[in-house]
Amino acid sequence: MSTRHSGVQAVAVLATVLALAACGSAVDEEPSVSVGPTAPTESDDDPTGSAEPAETGAETTGPAATGADPTTTGADPTTTSGEGATTGGVTTGDVTTGGATTGGATTEDVTTQDGPAGEAGATDEPSGLPEFEAADAVVRQDPGGEAAQLVIDEVRLGLQDDFDRVVLDLSGTGEAGWLVQYAEAPAMDGSGFPVDLAGDHVLQVVAQGMAYPEPGDTAYDPGLLLVDGGDLLQVTEVLRGAPFEGQVQVLIGTQEQAPFRVFRLAGPERLVIDLQH
Template sequence: AAALALLAAGCGDDVTAGPASSSPVAASSPVSDATAATDATTTEPSTAGPTTTDPSTTDPMTTDGPASSAPTSEDGVDAAGEALADVGTAPSEEAATGAGLSVVDVRTGRHEGFDRVVVELAGDPAGLPGWYAHYVDEPSQQGSGDPVAVEGERFLEVVVRGLGYPFDTGQEELVGSVDGQGTALVREVRAGGVFEGQAQVLVGLDAAADAPYRVTRLSDPPRVVVDVLG
């Protein structure tokens, strides 16, 4: 009986999920930071040790899965609604800090009420990307002006700034396209190579008119995030 009492007095393991944070910054279009956090959870006493899960990695040009109805910290989005604030159809612009980044990944995802496009960058640890985003009637290549084939009816051009050439940044630059699988409006996203310190990202939308959107900036790693309402 004494041995059983000693076993029953053992302490349970605490499993705590730390808060996820993000720090988007915007200029011409007001943007609020979106954060998500989970409360600490205490398990019942158990003889088994805590269970951990290795973080998953994302291959370039991949598609994020649909979000649940609960808030999620994926790429800094609060699915409860904060990511839907301060949207519009007017051009959006933010200056870059530094010039030593390369586009290394593009991915899409569907959240409650909006599609999300994430442009991930790498290179200069102190660098923060800028952008100029606006709707265009016909997508064309920066520099040459040649037409660019992108799936969709309306086209949102996002020019990502603060970039360098791969031989300067030490990063493998991503050039290519990804389909908007599981999205409501995003049909295709095409990322072009760096040209004069900036890279063109064309978002083709299955929409009859310009859809409200917003652009934000996240760090660790640096990302330019485009949310399209619909």
């Protein structure tokens, strides 16, 4: 009985060993089964070996400003252009023109004579000069010749011992006429816009017997001409207008309402205005 029982036990032990051997073989042959903790593996798509998306650190911003920060340009009255702007001491468009309000003019219509005006000196001094007129006088002279057709080519200023001289150099035919007086409210012929020149008074000279320039003649380009008085003692500025109905208006700014005289010179034709100091 005991021997039989021992045999049965031996068979059982052998069966158990064989079963365990069979289980171990199954583990080795099944690649899909892992034993123990799983270690992280590198990803072919992520060279950093991190399964989490990498942080770029780039902060999202709005569109960058492309324009410079606007700044205010100093309004230099000698350099700004535009509506009511100043060009070379000349402000245009119903505003002051180097002290002169020309109203309605544009920067293309007004210019400042470059450099000092040509000097009106001894060569303009005739013999037998007329007497100076009182400051409140109105001086008139009709044009000479049946059809005076003159153009103002240049405005020249000169300082003399007792007076300032303004000379209008003329070309064309005939003899100039004039109407000269101090104006309480000077305004441009044609437009009627007021004119405010430097100084306290304005002597208005209306040169008569004037013609429109021939095509290509630049005598009146760009329209209005402002001449600074420079070192003159009485005259501050001279503003020469453009032809209008056979005459040209010339406005002379003065420090005082001073006595004046007007006369013409021939060879070449000139119109001379003297103002006492």
